[in-house]
Amino acid sequence: MKEFIRDFDRRVAEIQKYFELVDKIEQIGTLSAKSIVFPSGEYIVDSQIQKILKSHCYLLLYNLVESSLRNGITAIHDIILIEQLTYKDLSPKIKRLWLLNDLSKSFRDLYVKKDTVADNLQELITSVLDDEIVSLDPSNIPISGNLDAKTIKELIDMYGFFGNLGVASKEIDEILNFVVKIRCDLAHGNVSFCDASSQILWRKVVDDRDKLVKYLTHMLNNIDDYIQKKKYRI
Numbered sequence: 571m572k573e574f575i576r577d578f579d580r581r582v583a584e585i586q587k588y589f590e591l592v593d594k595i596e597q598i599g600t601l602s603a604k605s606i607v608f609p610s611g612e613y614i615v616d617s618q619i620q621k622i623l624k625s626h627c628y629l630l631l632y633n634l635v636e637s638s639l640r641n642g643i644t645a646i647h648d649i650i651l652i653e654q655l656t657y658k659d660l661s662p663k664i665k666r667l668w669l670l671n672d673l674s675k676s677f678r679d680l681y682v683k684k685d686t687v688a689d690n691l692q693e694l695i696t697s698v699l700d701d702e703i704v705s706l707d708p709s710n711i712p713i714s715g716n717l718d719a720k721t722i723k724e725l726i727d728m729y730g731f732f733g734n735l736g737v738a739s740k741e742i743d744e745i746l747n748f749v750v751k752i753r754c755d756l757a758h759g760n761v762s763f764c765d766a767s768s769q770i771l772w773r774k775v776v777d778d779r780d781k782l783v784k785y786l787t788h789m790l791n792n793i794d795d796y797i798q799k800k801k802y803r804i
Contacts, residue, residue, distance in 0.1 A: 572645060572794055572797070573641075573645070574638075574641035574642050574644070574645045574790065574793070575790050575791075575794065577637070577641055578634075578637075578638050578641070578786065578787075578790055581633075581634050581637060581638075582634070582783055584630075585630050585631070585634060585779065588626075588627070588630060589627065589775075589776065589779060591623070592623045592624060592627060592772075593772075593776075595615055595619070595620055595623060596620060596624070596772050598615050598620075618764055620767075621763060621764040621766075621767035622763040622764060622767070624767050624770055624772060624775060625752070625756065625763040625764070625766040625767045625770060626763065627770075627775050627779070628749055628752040628753055628756070628766075628770070628775070629753055629756060629757075631749050631778065631779060631782055632717075632749050632750065632752075632753035634782065634783075634786065635717055635722075635746070635749065635782065635786065636713055636715070636717050638786045638789070638790060639713060639717065639722065639725060639789075640708075640711060640713055642731075642789070642790050642793040643708075643711050643725065643729065643793075644708050644711070645793065645797060646706075646729060646731075646793065646796065646797060646802055647705075647706040647707075647708055649797055649802070650664070650704060650705075650706060650802055651703070651704075651705055651706075654703045655703070655704055655802075655803065656698075656701040656702060656703060656704060657697070657698045657701075657702075657704060658698075658701065658804070659704075659803055659804060660704060660802065660803065660804060661730065661801065661802055661803060661804055662804075663728065663729060663730045664704075664706075664729070664730075664802050667706065667728055667729065668704055668706060669694075671706060671707060671710040711725075712724075712725070713725075715753075715754070715757065716750060716754065717746075717750065718746055718747050718750045719742065719743035719746040719747050722746065726789075729796070729802075730796070730801060730802075731789075731792045731793045731795075731796040731801070732792065733788065733789075733791070733792035733795065734788055734792075735785050735788045735789060735792075736784045736785055736787065736788035737781050737784055737785045737788075741781065742781060742782075742785050745778045745781055745782060746782075748778070749778065749782070752766055752769065752770070
């Protein structure tokens with residue numbers, strides 16, 4: 571089993587433990603004054619702590635989505651480097667990706683000097699003609715805290731790791747976009763954890779988790795198949 575899949579399984583297990591805790595606390599009831607007994611004494615579980623814990627679930631789910639995609643794509647970058655592939659060895663999609671990621675900013679800057687453009691273009695052409703080993707910088711992966719359904723589809727198309735994703739497209743798109751919305755609202759301080767909870771039903775949180783895990787499992791299997799069948803090569 572690939573390391574990126576093992577990492578995914580570990581993260582899913584961590585999330586499962588947290589969900590089990592929140593589920594137990596949800597069962598106490600929002601109007602209850604029941605307490606949890608710790609070695610240091612009793613802790614009263616009120617509605618606010620329930621809301622905070624429930625909202626935090628979406629931060630965990632977003633982290634799972636982003637880490638899974640990043641690790642899977644990094645595994646593609648790594649195998650290209652391990653096999654010491656050159657530009658001519660790569661599939662058209664990866665060739666284009668390398669050009670997009672590795673072209674100097676000067677090619678896109680309207681104010682750059684022509685001499686600088688010429689120097690960078692010459693360097694690029696020489697790299698291709700001299701069969702230099704291609705290295706894809708993981709920092710160029712377009713994942714930046716806003717990984718919604720549209721961005722994920724673009725990443726799949728960018729690399730070409732297509733395949734069955736286990737959940738209907740419309741359904742998973744709605745879940746992904748909702749996860750990103752809650753994550754961004756919380757991360758940017760647009761709403762408090764208690765306020766965010768007003769948008770969240772516990773049954774929906776659990777259902778979203780199950781479908782996201784299924785979706786990501788299929789996606790990572792698609793990436794594994796992509797690597798195994800060397801679809802990154804010409």
